[in-house]
Amino acid sequence: MRSVPLKRIVDPARPIMYGIVLPGPNQIEGPMIVKGGDVKPGRLEPSRLCRTTSSIEAGYTRSRLREGDVIVAIRGGIGDVELVPASIASANITQDVARVSCGPDADARFIRYAMTSAPVQADVLRRTTGATIRGLNIEDLREVAIPFPPWLCQTTVADFLDGETGRIGKLLLAKRRQLAMLAERREAVAELFLVDADAEHRRGSSLAWAESIPAHWREVKLGFVSRLGSGHTPGRDHPEWWLDGRIPWITTGEVAQMRSDRIEQIFETREMISELGLANSSATVRPKGTVVLCRTAASAGYSAIMGRDMATSQDFATWTCGPMLRPRYLLLCLRAMRGDLLDRLAMGSTHKTIYMPDIESIRIPLPPLDEQERIVERTWQQLRAIDRAVDAIERHILLLRERNQALITAAVTGQLEIAEAS
Numbered sequence: 288m289r290s291v292p293l294k295r296i297v298d299p300a301r302p303i304m305y306g307i308v309l310p311g312p313n314q315i316e317g318p319m320i321v322k323g324g325d326v327k328p329g330r331l332e333p334s335r336l337c338r339t340t341s342s343i344e345a346g347y348t349r350s351r352l353r354e355g356d357v358i359v360a361i362r363g364g365i366g367d368v369e370l371v372p373a374s375i376a377s378a379n380i381t382q383d384v385a386r387v388s389c390g391p392d393a394d395a396r397f398i399r400y401a402m403t404s405a406p407v408q409a410d411v412l413r414r415t416t417g418a419t420i421r422g423l424n425i426e427d428l429r430e431v432a433i434p435f436p437p438w439l440c441q442t443t444v445a446d447f448l449d450g451e452t453g454r455i456g457k458l459l460l461a462k463r464r465q466l467a468m469l470a471e472r473r474e475a476v477a478e479l480f481l482v483d484a485d486a487e488h489r490r491g492s493s494l495a496w497a498e499s500i501p502a503h504w505r506e507v508k509l510g511f512v513s514r515l516g517s518g519h520t521p522g523r524d525h526p527e528w529w530l531d532g533r534i535p536w537i538t539t540g541e542v543a544q545m546r547s548d549r550i551e552q553i554f555e556t557r558e559m560i561s562e563l564g565l566a567n568s569s570a571t572v573r574p575k576g577t578v579v580l581c582r583t584a585a586s587a588g589y590s591a592i593m594g595r596d597m598a599t600s601q602d603f604a605t606w607t608c609g610p611m612l613r614p615r616y617l618l619l620c621l622r623a624m625r626g627d628l629l630d631r632l633a634m635g636s637t638h639k640t641i642y643m644p645d646i647e648s649i650r651i652p653l654p655p656l657d658e659q660e661r662i663v664e665r666t667w668q669q670l671r672a673i674d675r676a677v678d679a680i681e682r683h684i685l686l687l688r689e690r691n692q693a694l695i696t697a698a699v700t701g702q703l704e705i706a707e708a709s
Contacts (some may be wrong), residue, residue, distance in 0.1 A: 288436055288701040291391045293387065294429035296398065301388035303429050305361060306350040313337035316374045319375055323363035323383030328456075333374055339431030342378050346579040350386060352378050352479035355395045357387040359402065367410040368402040372396060385428055391708070397699065400448050401434050404696040414639055423482040427549040434699045437567045444698050450706035455475045462684050466677060473673045477548060478623045480654060480666045492652065496627040500652045509649045513578075513617070516571060516641065518599030528564030534572060536560045537579055537599040542586035547624055551615060551667075553579075554593035560598060566598055570598045577607045582641040588625040592618055602649055604646045616659035619666060 297303055317338040324334060340472060352358070354376040362383040373376075380386055389395045401407055426521040436444070481497055489499045493506060494708050500506070509515070518537070521528040535556040544553055549604040560570060573593060580590045582692075583602045592614050621628075629650075633639035654662070679703060697703040 288306055288434050290432040290458065291435045292429060293402075293431045296393040296433060298390045299386040301353075301386075301389050301693060302426060304350050304666065305382050305385050305425055307339070307344065307347040307382065308506075309337070309339060309381045314339055317341055319378035320344075320377050321380045321384055321670060323357060323360040323367075323497065326358055326360040326364060326367040326369050326384060327367070329538050331369055331372055331375055336375065336378065336501055347379055351381055352376060352380065352386060352497060354611065355389070357384045357395055357402065358427065359387060359397050359423075361425070362420065363422060363426060365415055365421065366402075366408050366421055368399055370399050370660075385423075385425060392438055392536050393435070393440065394441040394445050396445035396449065398433065402431075403692075404699045405692065406696070406700065407431060407433060409468050417698055425491075434701070436701065443705055448695060448698055451694055452691055455687055455694075459684060462687070465680050469673050469677050469680070472534040473548075473596060473670060473677075476666060476669045476673065477619070478626075479489050479540070480619055480662055481624065494624075494650060494652065495631060496624040497652060501654065503654075505653045507653045508651055509606060509651050510647055512612040512653065514604040514606045516573060516577075516607070518571070518601050518603050518605070519569035520600050521560050521568040525564070525567070528561055528567060529558070532559030532561045532564065534560045534565055535564070535595065535597040536570070537593075537597055537603060539586045539600070539602050540586065541591075542581050542589045545581075545589040545591045549670075550591065551618060552592045553597075554594035556597070565598065571609060572596050572598050573605050577605050578614050578617050578621065580604045580606075580627070580641075580646075582643075582646065584640070587641055589627050589640050590618055590621040590625075591639060604641075604643065611653065611656070613656065613659045615663040615667075616654075617651070619663060622648075623650075688697045 294303060300636055307320070315338070317340050319336045320339050321331065321336060325331060352369055352371045352375065353573050355552065357378060358369055359369060366498060383683060387398070389398055410431050411423060411428075414431065415421050416427075417425050445559040462670045478496075481500055488502045490502045492500045493500060494500075523529075536558050537553065538558065540557045541553055544550060562569075564570070567574065573596065575591045575593055577597070578590060579593060579599055580598040581587055581602055582604055586602070606617060608617060628641060629639065632641045632648075634642060694703070698705065
């Protein structure tokens with residue numbers, strides 16, 4: 288199948304071009320604007336697009352959209368491609384988006400599929416430039432090679448792909464709904480683990496995050512059953528305090544390991560400090576089994592257990608459990624109360640912080656040790672079953688996406704006999 292440069296298939300009266308520079312903060316009302324991040328399935332809806340002032344948009348009439356135009360992200364999600372629906376036909380585009388208006392010999396649906404095919408995406412990637420902010424120059428986009436069969440073949444392929452990718456899309460939507468339901472189930476298991484404990488004999492709780500607890504449990508200040516601590520950062524102006532470091536040092540960089548709540552323990556850190564750095568700072572090595580809670584910025588509220596002796600930065604609070612408290616049970620409590628910690632104790636508008644005086648006030652329900660252990664094992668058994676189901680669905684989603692991509696590529700490049708496949 289022959290290929291032609293993208294510039295050869297456009298409407299001569301509407302050449303390929305990018306849009307306007309988005310001014311200032313988004314407007315509540317005004318002309319719709321499509322940004323690079325909007326060029327994705329489900330994003331091209333009036334309610335989801337930002338808007339600009341009429342005075343600014345008025346000077347860019349040439350880049351306005353029409354129904355059936357093909358739009359391409361040339362920065363951000365470079366190579367993302369969508370068709371313009373009627374609902375946003377009067378919208379404009381930002382400088383991160385290019386508009387392609389197909390000529391009379393091109394079926395816009397086919398061109399959209401062709402531009403998402405593997406060979407065209409590879410050509411787009413090859414032409415992308417920039418070190419810090421990568422982008423696709425309009426002149427380079429115009430030269431991207433597009434499979435271009437006769438018009439009747441284009442419509443036949445587009446009709447076929449509309450049906451097949453539509454079926455795959457419905458399957459993907461169903462799988463995403465399953466993931467959402469499992470996420471809700473996981474959150475419920477993680478937050479309501481106390482409900483299953485002695486459901487018959489309960490009493491009201493003074494804890495903001497637990498309405499009731501078993502009648503024989505106590506409510507205690509966490510500091511009474513554990514040793515509270517924090518961390519410190521050795522001076523960066525002393526390279527010898529970091530050179531040949533052997534002491535694992537937990538920072539907000541390790542929160543990436545905690546965010547999914549799938550792991551209990553942290554064993555590895557990105558940075559380590561030296562014995563000299565430890566001796567010349569307020570950093571302290573906490574023993575294996577110490578529970579850590581990040582208390583700053585976007586990472587606030589996430590927690591884990593030290594899998595080995597470690598130190599932390601000042602961004603963390605630590606609890607070394609006493610004989611009446613198990614670390615794994617405390618971890619469940621901290622994760623269950625995360626929403627309460629952030630809503631009630633975290634301070635700040637942009638970067639929230641839970642300050643140490645508030646950390647000192649944290650209280651938890653305290654069952655006997657044998658019950659703590661049973662609760663932990665039962666809860667994690669349920670969580671791991673949910674996680675296995677999530678992993679299986681995510682693998683299926685990946686296979687469906689690969690199937691979708693392979694089908695599009697085979698169809699638009701002539702490797703698939705459409706009549707036989709249908």
